[in-house]
Amino acid sequence: MKFFPFRSDASHAFCSGVLQKLSDMDEHEWDALVSDDNFYNSYRWLRGLEHSLGATDVLSVHGSAGLVAACTLWEGDQSPGMFFLPDCMAGVPGPWQEGFLWLGGRRNTHNEIPCIQGRRRHQALAELGRCALEYAQQRGYAGFVMPYMPYQAAVEFAYAVGGVVVLHSAQASLEVPDTGLAGMMESWRAHDRNQTKSEIAAFRRMGSRVEWGVPDELDDSVAADLITQNRSRYGGMQDREWVQGILAGQRKSGVSYFGAAAVSKRDEDITALAIFYRFGATLHLRYFGANYSLDLNDYRYFVLCYYEPLNYAAANGLTKLRLSTSALRAKVNRGAKIEPQALVVKCADEQQICHSEAKRHNHRMLREYQDEFPGHLSWDWELVGSHQNPTN
Amino acid sequence: MSKNNAGQFNELATLYEDTAHWPFRKEIEIPSVLQAIGDVEGLSVLDFGCGTGMYSRWLKQRGAGRVVGYDPTKGMLNYARRRAEKESPGISFVTRLSPDLIGQFDLVLAVHVLQYASSGPELQDMCADMVGLLRPGGRLLTLPIHPSYDSRRSYYERYGLRLSADDLQKPYVDGGGVRIRLCKNGKQGSVFASYWSAASLERALGQGGLRSLKWRELDAPECAALGQAPKELHAYLQKPHSIIIEGVRARDPQ
Ligand SMILES: C[S@@+](CC[C@H](N)C(=O)[O-])C[C@H]1O[C@@H](n2cnc3c(N)ncnc32)[C@H](O)[C@@H]1O
Numbered sequence A: 001m002k003f004f005p006f007r008s009d010a011s012h013a014f015c016s017g018v019l020q021k022l023s024d025m026d027e028h029e030w031d032a033l034v035s036d037d038n039f040y041n042s043y044r045w046l047r048g049l050e051h052s053l054g055a056t057d058v059l060s061v062h063g064s065a066g067l068v069a070a071c072t073l074w075e076g077d078q079s080p081g082m083f084f085l086p087d088c089m090a091g092v093p094g095p096w097q098e099g100f101l102w103l104g105g106r107r108n109t110h111n112e113i114p115c116i117q118g119r120r121r122h123q124a125l126a127e128l129g130r131c132a133l134e135y136a137q138q139r140g141y142a143g144f145v146m147p148y149m150p151y152q153a154a155v156e157f158a159y160a161v162g163g164v165v166v167l168h169s170a171q172a173s174l175e176v177p178d179t180g181l182a183g184m185m186e187s188w189r190a191h192d193r194n195q196t197k198s199e200i201a202a203f204r205r206m207g208s209r210v211e212w213g214v215p216d217e218l219d220d221s222v223a224a225d226l227i228t229q230n231r232s233r234y235g236g237m238q239d240r241e242w243v244q245g246i247l248a249g250q251r252k253s254g255v256s257y258f259g260a261a262a263v264s265k266r267d268e269d270i271t272a273l274a275i276f277y278r279f280g281a282t283l284h285l286r287y288f289g290a291n292y293s294l295d296l297n298d299y300r301y302f303v304l305c306y307y308e309p310l311n312y313a314a315a316n317g318l319t320k321l322r323l324s325t326s327a328l329r330a331k332v333n334r335g336a337k338i339e340p341q342a343l344v345v346k347c348a349d350e351q352q353i354c355h356s357e358a359k360r361h362n363h364r365m366l367r368e369y370q371d372e373f374p375g376h377l378s379w380d381w382e383l384v385g386s387h388q389n390p391t392n
Numbered sequence B: 001m002s003k004n005n006a007g008q009f010n011e012l013a014t015l016y017e018d019t020a021h022w023p024f025r026k027e028i029e030i031p032s033v034l035q036a037i038g039d040v041e042g043l044s045v046l047d048f049g050c051g052t053g054m055y056s057r058w059l060k061q062r063g064a065g066r067v068v069g070y071d072p073t074k075g076m077l078n079y080a081r082r083r084a085e086k087e088s089p090g091i092s093f094v095t096r097l098s099p100d101l102i103g104q105f106d107l108v109l110a111v112h113v114l115q116y117a118s119s120g121p122e123l124q125d126m127c128a129d130m131v132g133l134l135r136p137g138g139r140l141l142t143l144p145i146h147p148s149y150d151s152r153r154s155y156y157e158r159y160g161l162r163l164s165a166d167d168l169q170k171p172y173v174d175g176g177g178v179r180i181r182l183c184k185n186g187k188q189g190s191v192f193a194s195y196w197s198a199a200s201l202e203r204a205l206g207q208g209g210l211r212s213l214k215w216r217e218l219d220a221p222e223c224a225a226l227g228q229a230p231k232e233l234h235a236y237l238q239k240p241h242s243i244i245i246e247g248v249r250a251r252d253p254q
Helices: A027-031 A043-053 A121-138 A151-161 A180-186 A190-205 A220-233 A240-253 A300-315 A328-332 A355-372 A380-388 B013-021 B023-037 B054-061 B074-087 B120-132 B198-208 B231-238
Strands: A015-019 A058-063 A066-074 A101-103 A143-150 A164-175 A208-213 A259-266 A269-279 A282-290 A320-322 A337-347 B045-048 B067-070 B092-094 B105-111 B134-143 B161-165 B177-184 B187-194 B210-216 B244-249
Touching: A015 A121, A027 A043, A027 A066, A027 B013, A027 B074, A043 A240, A058 A121, A066 A121, A066 B013, A101 A121, A121 A143, A121 A151, A121 A337, A143 A151, A143 A164, A151 A164, A151 A337, A151 A380, A164 A328, A164 A355, A180 A190, A180 A300, A190 A208, A190 A300, A208 A300, A220 A240, A220 A269, A220 A282, A259 A300, A269 A300, A282 A300, A300 A320, A328 A337, A337 A355, A337 A380, A355 A380, B013 B023, B013 B074, B013 B177, B013 B187, B023 B054, B023 B105, B023 B134, B023 B231, B023 B244, B045 B054, B054 B067, B054 B074, B054 B105, B067 B074, B074 B092, B105 B120, B120 B134, B120 B198, B198 B210, B198 B244
Parallel strands: A101 A143, A282 A320, B045 B067, B045 B105, B067 B092, B105 B134
Antiparallel strands: A015 A058, A058 A066, A066 A101, A143 A337, A164 A320, A164 A337, A208 A259, A259 A269, A269 A282, B134 B244, B161 B177, B177 B187, B210 B244
C-alpha cells in the first residue's frame, strides 16, 4: 500500500481512456455508478455478454478518486431489427446506413450511462461523449449512438455531449402495489378485471401451475429451446446454441444470482418459462419461452409475465416491474404504463443531422402514442411534449 | 437538516470503501467499533451516514435483524446498494429519514458523520436525529473527529490521511473548518469537515436525549497491549484521529 504523495488540490481534471475488456475494471467501482434502473449496464450483466459473445472495448473516465463514467461499446446489428440504425432512425433523414459506434451493452433495451451523481456529473458525461466521438472518428465511424435510453436520461446525455435526442421506442412498466396482483386489479375497470380472472382460471383449468425458482436450477438447453421457439415465432434470428451460450455466460458472470424464473408446468412437463432479474427495487422481465408444439390456449404468457410476477415482486419488496418494448397494447390492457425511449446520436459531421427534423419526428411519435395509448403514458411524455415546442 | 456537506462524497465511494483495508481502519477503528458494539444478533440497527454500507453489511452478516443504511449522498448509496445486494441482501438503504423510522432502533451507529455538521444548530439537529431514531433504552455509537487529534498536517499522512485545520494556529475552535484528505496509490479525494470540541459534542448529544455518555479511545483489540501493536500503528494509536462516544436514549420522557 502506498499512501504518498498527497498532490495539490488542482488535480481535479478527468482522465479518459479505452480498455480492451470489462474485466480490467473493478466490479464494485463500476457498479457504484449504476443506478437502480440501469441493470443492463451493471457489471455482471455486461460480463455475462463478454463471456458469451467476446470482449468489447470499454470507455472510461477517471477523476482523482476513481471512476466517474464508463460504458461498453459495440457496433449494433447489420441487419434489420431492433438494433439496426436505419430502423431505429426511420423517419429522420441522416447517414444511418453508415457505421456508427454504439454505446451501452449489446442488445440492451434499457440504457443509461454509468456515471457519478452530483456536481460533476454533467462534466463527466461530457468527457465520456468527447472520448466516444474521438474513438469513433479514429476508427472511421460516422458518429456514435446510445439507444433505448429513458427520455430524461437521453436529454441529459445529449445536453452534455451536444447530441440529438430521437425517440425510437417505448417500454412498458408496472408500479407494483404492496398487495401485488390483487391490488393492481382493484384499480382496473370491471371488464379488465374479469378478463384477467378468466385467463388465470383458464390456465388452471388446463392443469397448468407455476413454480418459481432460480435460473441456476434450470437446464439451460431446455430453457434455450423454449426461448428460441418464442423468438423465432416473432422473427428472432438467434438459434438455440446462441441463447444457450448467453445463459451459460450469465451463469459464469454471476448475474444469474439476481435471476428468478417462473416456470409453468403441466404434470412434470415444462410448458413455458419467464426469466426475470431483481435489481434495486425493480424486477426486469428479460426472456419468455414456450413449447409451442403443445397447442395450449392457457394464457401462460400473461400468467408468467404479468400476473405471477406482480405477486412475486410484492412479496420480495420490489416496487416496479419492467416489461420490455414489445406487445405494448397487451401490456397496457393489463395495467402497464408506457415510457418513452430515446436514442442520443452525435455525428462526427454536425451537419448530417437536422435538429428540427428530429424534433418534428419526436413530436409525431408523441402524437401517435397519445392517440394510441391515451391515459397509459408515463409522466415523462409531458417532457417530450414541452421539449418539442419550438420555443424551447 | 442541511446536507450541504454530503454532496462532496459523490465521487468518493470507491476510495472511501477502500479505506476499510487501510491499517488505521482495518487494525484499529473497525475492530474497536465492532468490539464496542458487541453482539448484534436480532438487533434492529440504523447506520447513520452509512456511506458505502461497509458497517451495514457487516452488521447484517453477523445476524442483525432489521438493518437500515441512511445516507443523503446518492453516489455513496449507489455503491452501498449494489454491493449489499450481492453480499448481504436484506438491508434497506434510504436517502432520507422518514417519520416511520423514529424510535425504531436498538442501535444507531454513526461513524465519521458528526464532523459534517457545519454549524452548531446543524450539529444539534444531527444529534437529535440520531437519538430520535432509537427506541427508549437503545444505544448510539458515534465517532467524531477526536477533540484532541494531532493538528500537525503531516501527522497522519503515513496512514493515507491528512487533516488540515483552516486555521493552523487555532485548530481546536468549535465549528472550525478541517480539510480531510485521503490518498492511496495516487488516488486521492478530499472533503471539508468541522471540528467539534468534547463539550459541544456532549451538549448536542445530551440535548438530543442521550444519557450515560461514555468516551472510548480507539485501540487495537487484537493486540493484548498497545505495545504489541505493529510498530507502524504506534503513532496513530498515540493520537487517533477519531474516538468512540457511546450513550443510551433516555427511557423517561424529556
Ligand atoms: C466519511 S463517510 C463515512 C461512511 C461510513 N459511516 C463509514 O464509516 O464507512 C461520511 C458519510 O456521511 C454522510 N453525511 C454527510 N453529511 C451528512 C448528514 N448531514 N447526515 C447524514 N449523513 C451525512 C456522507 O454522505 C458520507 O457518506
